[in-house]
Amino acid sequence: MDIDEPTLIARSCRGDLDSFNRLVELYQRQVYNLCLRMLASPQAAEDAAQEAFIHAYRSLTSFRGGSFRAWLLRIAANACYDELRRRRARPALSLDAPVAHGDRPLDVPHPGPSLDEHAQRLELARCLQDALAALPPDQRLAVILCDAQGLSYEEISEATGVSLGTVKSRISRARARLRDLLLARRELLPAPFRPSSEGP
Amino acid sequence: MTWLDKHRRYRQQLSPYIDGRLLPPESRALESHLEGCLACRSELQDLRATVSALRDLPLANVPRSFALTSQQAAAPPPRPSLPVATAIGLGMRLATAGLAVALAALLVVDLGGLRGEGGSPSTGQPQAEKAAPATEANRSVQLDQAPSATGVPGAVGETNIGRTQSVPAGGPGTQRLEPSPTPVAGEQPAPSPTPEPTATPLPAPAAPTPAATPFSAFVITGTPETEGAAARAAASAGAGGGIDPLRAAEIALAVALGLTIAAAAALAFAARRR
Numbered sequence: 001m002d003i004d005e006p007t008l009i010a011r012s013c014r015g016d017l018d019s020f021n022r023l024v025e026l027y028q029r030q031v032y033n034l035c036l037r038m039l040a041s042p043q044a045a046e047d048a049a050q051e052a053f054i055h056a057y058r059s060l061t062s063f064r065g066g067s068f069r070a071w072l073l074r075i076a077a078n079a080c081y082d083e084l085r086r087r088r089a090r091p092a093l094s095l096d097a098p099v100a101h102g103d104r105p106l107d108v109p110h111p112g113p114s115l116d117e118h119a120q121r122l123e124l125a126r127c128l129q130d131a132l133a134a135l136p137p138d139q140r141l142a143v144i145l146c147d148a149q150g151l152s153y154e155e156i157s158e159a160t161g162v163s164l165g166t167v168k169s170r171i172s173r174a175r176a177r178l179r180d181l182l183l184a185r186r187e188l189l190p191a192p193f194r195p196s197s198e199g200p
Numbered sequence: 201m202t203w204l205d206k207h208r209r210y211r212q213q214l215s216p217y218i219d220g221r222l223l224p225p226e227s228r229a230l231e232s233h234l235e236g237c238l239a240c241r242s243e244l245q246d247l248r249a250t251v252s253a254l255r256d257l258p259l260a261n262v263p264r265s266f267a268l269t270s271q272q273a274a275a276p277p278p279r280p281s282l283p284v285a286t287a288i289g290l291g292m293r294l295a296t297a298g299l300a301v302a303l304a305a306l307l308v309v310d311l312g313g314l315r316g317e318g319g320s321p322s323t324g325q326p327q328a329e330k331a332a333p334a335t336e337a338n339r340s341v342q343l344d345q346a347p348s349a350t351g352v353p354g355a356v357g358e359t360n361i362g363r364t365q366s367v368p369a370g371g372p373g374t375q376r377l378e379p380s381p382t383p384v385a386g387e388q389p390a391p392s393p394t395p396e397p398t399a400t401p402l403p404a405p406a407a408p409t410p411a412a413t414p415f416s417a418f419v420i421t422g423t424p425e426t427e428g429a430a431a432r433a434a435a436s437a438g439a440g441g442g443i444d445p446l447r448a449a450e451i452a453l454a455v456a457l458g459l460t461i462a463a464a465a466a467l468a469f470a471a472r473r474r
Contacts, residue, residue, distance in 0.1 A: 021267035028266045033259050046263055053266050057273055125257055146219075147254035153221060172215035179243075179250045 009068060013060045020057055027069065028053070030149060031076045037144045038080040040133045048083050052076040070151065070158040077141055077159065084137055131181040135174055142167060143174035207240070214244050218251055292464035299460060303453040310446055 003022070011019035031052055035045035052075045063071050132140050138160075145151045145159060156167045210233050216222050217230055234241050 017268060017270065017273050020273075024267045025265070028262050029259060032262045032266070036260055037257075042260075042263065049262075050266055053268060054272055057268055121256075121258065124253060128253055128257060143254065147251050148257050150255075153219070168216055168221065171219075172212060175215050175247055175250055178254070179246045182250060182253070183246070 005068060009060075009063065012057070013063070017057075020060075023068075024053055027072055030069070031072065034073055034076050034144060034149060035080055037129070037132055037148055038077070038137070038140060039083055040129055044083055048079040049076065051082075052079040055079065067155050067158055070155040073145065073149070073151070074159040074161070080141075081137065127182060127185055128178070131178045134181060135177055139170045139174035139177065142170035143178065146171050147175075207237070210234075210237070210240055211243060214240070214247055217244075218248060289464065289467050292460055292467060296457065296460045296464055299453055299457040303450065303457055306446065306450050306453060310450065 003019075005023070005026070008019045008023050012023060028049065032045055032049045035048040035052070036042060039045050039048060052072070055078075056072055056075050059075070132144070135143070141160060142156060145156045146153070151159065153164055153167050153171075156171075157164050160167065162170075210230055213222060213226060213230050217227060222230065234244065
C-alpha cells in the first residue's frame with residue numbers, strides 16, 4: 001500500500017516508528033551519499049547517516065513544512081559538520097585523505113557492459129572525490145546538493161540556512177575550483193571529460 | 201566599468217547560466233558576450249564538463265538499512281548543540297536589550313536633568329554642574345564629538361562615554377573642552393524646561409574666575425559659557441570627592457553592553473560556522 005509522504009510525516013510526528021522508517025527507506029540513499037561525498041569515508045558516512053536519522057526522528061516536531069528532503073539533508077549536513085569538527089580536533093586524521101585504505105570499497109552499481117567504461121567512471125569518481133575533499137566544507141556541501149543530489153537553489157537555501165545569493169556564490173566558486181583541480185589532473189581523466197584545450 | 205570588470209562579471213554569471221538562473225536580459229547579454237569571447241566560451245565549456253561529471257557521479261548503494269530500532273528511537277537525543285546554542289544566543293540578545301534599555305533610561309535621567317540635584321540652566325550645562333570628581337575628565341563635558349566606546353547612538357551616549365575618555369590633560373586627541381554643543385547655553389535662555397540660571401541654587405557666575413582652581417589652566421575656549429561651566433565644575437569638584445554614582449552606573453552599563461554585544465556576535469559567528 002502506497003502512502004504519501006505527508007501522511008507518513010504526520011504519522012511519524014505522532015510517534016509511529018514504522019511510518020518514520022518508511023521515510024528512512026525513501027531517503028537513506030540520498031542521505032548516505034551526501035555524507036559519503038562530504039566525509040570521503042564509507043565508515044564515517046555510515047555513522048553520520050545513522051546519527052542524522054536518529055536526530056531527525058527526535059526532532060520531528062521542529063519540521064514546519066516545506067521540503068522534507070531539504071530538512072532531512074540539513075540534519076545530515078550538520079552531522080557531517082560535527083564529524084569534520086571532531087576530525088579537526090584529532091589532527092592525526094587528515095581531512096583531505098581520499099577514501100581510507102582500510103575502508104571497504106564503495107559499492108557502486110555497475111552502469112553497463114563495458115568494463116573499460118566502468119573503470120573510467122570509477123577513476124573519474126575518485127578524482128572528483130579527491131577534488132571535493134579539497135573544497136571548503138560550505139562550498140563542498142553546496143555543490144554536492146546542487147550537482148550530485150539535484151536540489152534546486154531554493155532547496156539548498158533551505159537545507160543550508162543561507163540566502164539564495166550565498167548559495168549561488170558558493171556553487172559558482174566550488175565549480176570553478178573543481179574545474180581547476182580537475183584540469184590539473186587532465187591526463188588521468190577519460191576522454192569524454194577532457195576539458196577544452198582552448199585556455200584563456 | 202572597465203573591460204576587466206565586465207569580463208569578470210560575465211565569468212561570474214557562467215555558473216548560474218548553466219543552471220538557468222539568469223534573467224532573460226542577463227542571459228542575452230551573456231550570450232552576446234560569449235559569441236565574441238573565446239576565453240569565456242572555453243571557461244563555460246570546462247564548467248559544463250565539471251557539472252556533467254558531478255551529475256554523473258554514481259550513487260553508492262547503502263551498506264545497510266538505516267531504519268531505527270525501538271532502542272534507537274527511545275535513545276536519549278544526540279548532543280543538543282543546536283538547541284543549547286539557540287538558547288544561549290537568545291539569552292545574549294535579551295541581556296543586550298535589557299542593558300541597552302537600562303543605559304538609555306539612565307542617560308535620560310542624567311541628561312534630562314531629572315535627578316533633582318538643583319537643576320541646570322540649560323541642556324548644555326548640566327554635565328559641568330553635575331560632574332563632581334576632581335579630575336580633568338570632568339572638564340571635558342561638552343562632548344558630542346566624543347567617540348563612543350560602545351557605539352551607543354546619539355550624542356547623549358557619546359557625551360557620557362567621551363567624558364570619561366578625555367582624561368589626559370589637554371591631550372591632543374582628547375575631548376578638549378569645546379563650546380557646549382547646544383551652547384545655546386551661551387545664549388543662556390535655551391528653551392529648556394528648567395528654570396533660568398538665576399533660579400538655580402548654584403551661584404551664577406558672572407565672569408570667569410581664572411584662579412578658581414588649578415584646572416582653570418586647562419580651560420581652552422574663552423567663551424563665557426564654558427568658563428562658567430568650568431568654574432561650576434571646579435566648585436563642585438572641590439566640594440566633594442568620588443565619582444558620581446550615576447556616572448559610574450552609566451559606565452558600568454555601557455561596558456556590560458559592549459561585552460554582551462561582542463559575545464553575541466562571537467556566538468552568532470560560531471553558530472554560522474556549524
